[in-house]
Amino acid sequence: xxxxxxxxxxxxxxxxxxxxxxxxxxxxxxxxxxxxxxxxxxxxxxxxxxxxxxxxxxxxxxxxxxxxxxxxxxxxxxxxxxxxxxxxxxxxxxxxxxxxxxxxxxxxxxxxxxxxxxxxxxxxxxxxxxxxxxxxxxxxxxxxxxxxxxxxxxxxxxxxxxxxxxxxxxxxxxxxxxxxxxxxxxxxxxxxxxxxxxxxxxxxxxxxxxxxxxxxxxxxxxxxxxxxxxxxxxxxxxxxxxxxxxxxxxxxxxxxxxxxxxxxxxxxxxxxxxxxxxxxxxxxxxxxxxxxxxxxxxxxxxxxxxxxxxxxxxxxxxxxxxxxxxxxxxxxxxxxxxxxxxxxxxxxxxxxxxxxxxxxxxxxxxx
Numbered sequence: 008x009x010x011x012x013x014x015x016x017x018x019x020x021x022x023x024x025x026x027x028x029x030x031x032x033x034x035x036x037x038x039x040x041x042x043x044x045x046x047x048x049x050x051x052x053x054x055x056x057x058x059x060x061x062x063x064x065x066x067x068x069x070x071x072x073x074x075x076x077x078x079x080x081x082x083x084x085x086x087x088x089x090x091x092x093x094x095x096x097x098x099x100x101x102x103x104x105x106x107x108x109x110x111x112x113x114x115x116x117x118x119x120x121x122x123x124x125x126x127x128x129x130x131x132x133x134x135x136x137x138x139x140x141x142x143x144x145x146x147x148x149x150x151x152x153x154x155x156x157x158x159x160x161x162x163x164x165x166x167x168x169x170x171x172x173x174x175x176x177x178x179x180x181x182x183x184x185x186x187x188x189x190x191x192x193x194x195x196x197x198x199x200x201x202x203x204x205x206x207x208x209x210x211x212x213x214x215x216x217x218x219x220x221x222x223x224x225x226x227x228x229x230x231x232x233x234x235x236x237x238x239x240x241x242x243x244x245x246x247x248x249x250x251x252x253x254x255x256x257x258x259x260x261x262x263x264x265x266x267x268x269x270x271x272x273x274x275x276x277x278x279x280x281x282x283x284x285x286x287x288x289x290x291x292x293x294x295x296x297x298x299x300x301x302x303x304x305x306x307x308x309x310x311x312x313x314x315x316x317x318x319x320x321x322x323x324x325x326x327x328x329x330x331x332x333x334x335x336x337x338x339x340x341x342x343x344x345x346x347x348x349x350x351x352x353x354x355x356x357x358x359x360x361x362x363x364x365x366x367x368x369x370x371x372x373x374x
Contacts, residue, residue: 021051022134026314037069101320109140130336149181164302170292196244206301220257
């Protein structure tokens with residue numbers, strides 16, 4: 008569905024209320040230009056927002072209206088879905104990890120996801136959770152990405168870190184370093200490359216994306232001297248993707264790849280594990296990076312940082328990452344829908360409708 012930007016409903020799950028999420032929401036959304044660009048719908052608690060409104064400086068203009076259904080939201084205002092049955096019981100203690108805040112964060116997220124599934128909101132922007140305190144029966148996942156992959160029954164998903172023309176994804180995500188090698192396989196690299204390439208085309212409008220793949224070991228294995236994963240896994244996965252027409256180069260030694268600026272020559276970069284990719288990404292992005300989840304049938308973005316308990320409630324948290332996450336959700340929503348509409352139209356022009364298969368236009372959660 009193609010909509011003007013100012014009619015796109017962006018759901019915002021408030022995250023851990025003792026972290027910087029509520030403060031980011033207030034300080035970014037109080038800018039009146041935001042409601043000219045989108046319809047922001049916060050999934051949280053009015054009591055918590057009012058607590059931070061008193062605590063944080065410079066948000067005097069911030070105001071919201073409470074609704075029970077996103078369909079009631081109209082342009083020009085900030086809206087709130089009250090997600091807590093007894094918000095007065097919550098103890099807001101900025102900077103302190105607590106089980107109460109973790110349970111509330113899950114409530115905010117689960118209701119937002121429900122509405123996203125129902126098509127009542129167009130995109131979801133998730134503010135940071137505490138991955139330890141949110142753990143419970145309904146949320147037994149390392150983070151948002153894995154939870155959303157499960158909720159939308161996606162066969163696979165890909166965390167893409169985005170900042171302007173820099174887009175970096177990882178083969179493995181939130182796992183211990185000692186498990187990385189065993190979690191990497193040629194097929195997994197191949198599948199991630201297919202998903203990455205497809206997302207770059209459909210979500211970022213890059214016609215023939217060129218992707219660099221980093222090696223796992225120092226010096227990309229040094230011809231097998233420092234490890235055999237490059238020869239036995241990485242190169243095999245790359246070659247399999249190339250045979251399908253994907254533009255893939257590598258594996259590259261990660262240190263030289265970033266040190267010599269090679270990353271500027273590519274539309275996407277696939278790292279083997281979290282810190283290999285995210286340390287250089289965050290240094291280069293300088294606080295403006297966005298976490299985007301590819302592979303889902305919906306749009307989800309997030310700031311590229313955590314709860315930052317040490318900054319909560321002090322009016323010093325950097326706003327750029329959350330602001331960019333909101334804007335990226337708008338851009339990807341429009342780009343994806345325009346591209347899928349064009350692809351669908353092209354297929355229908357070539358093939359009679361009665362002969363069309365459901366898989367002619369590949370959904371984002373299938374290979």
